[in-house]
Amino acid sequence: MKTKLHTFALALPLTLATLTGCAMTDNDSNKIPSAGTSTSSDASDAMERVSSGLYDLIGVKGKASDSRPGVMDCAGKDTKTYFRMFHPWSFYPTSASDLDKAMEQLKNELPKHGWEIIEYGPDTSKEKNVKLAADNDEKKASVRISQRPKNNPPKLSLTVVSGCYQVPDGEEVERF
Template sequence: MTDNNSDEIPFAGTSNSRDASDAMEKVSSGIYDLIGVKGKASDNRPGVSDCSDKDAKTHFRIFHPWSFYPASASDLDVAMERLKRELPKHGWEIVTYGPDTSKNKNINLVADNDNEKSSVKITQMSKNDPPKLSLMVVSGCYKVPDGEEVERF
């Protein structure tokens, strides 16, 4: 999804907004399962956004921001290392990994999954109170079935 040769967003298929949202929650749930440490996830719902170069009435993307709070702050490093190790075993290709340019030097991991037509950006925010992983899962570009329009939420 973040091909070095192209900024083009992949086509994710034909779907209505609700079904695509459900599919994105399943992708997020799969990532949650890979974290492998005790903790709690935020209860954020997916939303709908535009595909930059497509008709906003017929094309859309799903985004799902959520956070993971480990039961113990020391488990944050464990969770991030586990994701770095486990995501590729489940169809994800790690595109970038390393500290960002913020003063906190948060660790960022960006991974794409061609089968799921989705991408995830995970930021390890160790200095937050409480410490957390911040995740943003985004889909490729969907087209609604003929005769329907994108439902926004």
């Protein structure tokens, strides 16, 4: 358990750093878009709705991990009034043979639902896990998905990240 938690703790910043460079922007490819004004709690609910929509697009039977969104800083912005949401979760198909089908389903369905696929193909690991990254300008969200067939049990690892929110006047970012 400690190894998995340690691996996750090391992998999360790398994943989040990678997602900040996604094309989910107005003009500047390195600029994180504004997601509007919201409390951390409401933004968390919105992030869960985005993840739920992704779950619905998977199209095969299985189970999602039980995780909640978290709050992170917006690079270069006041940490008391600006924040982003991230939601890492996993999908475990009922049958290991459905893992390829789940990834293919996402690849086909995401563009039909406002997502632009910006990366698809094997990663550089020795396992050559298939990865998919997509942006949704309307939802001001990005997702990075990695197919992990050699895990026990096999799974899709998903991390959804929002654009930058600003808290309403007179409030501060709630961290969780």
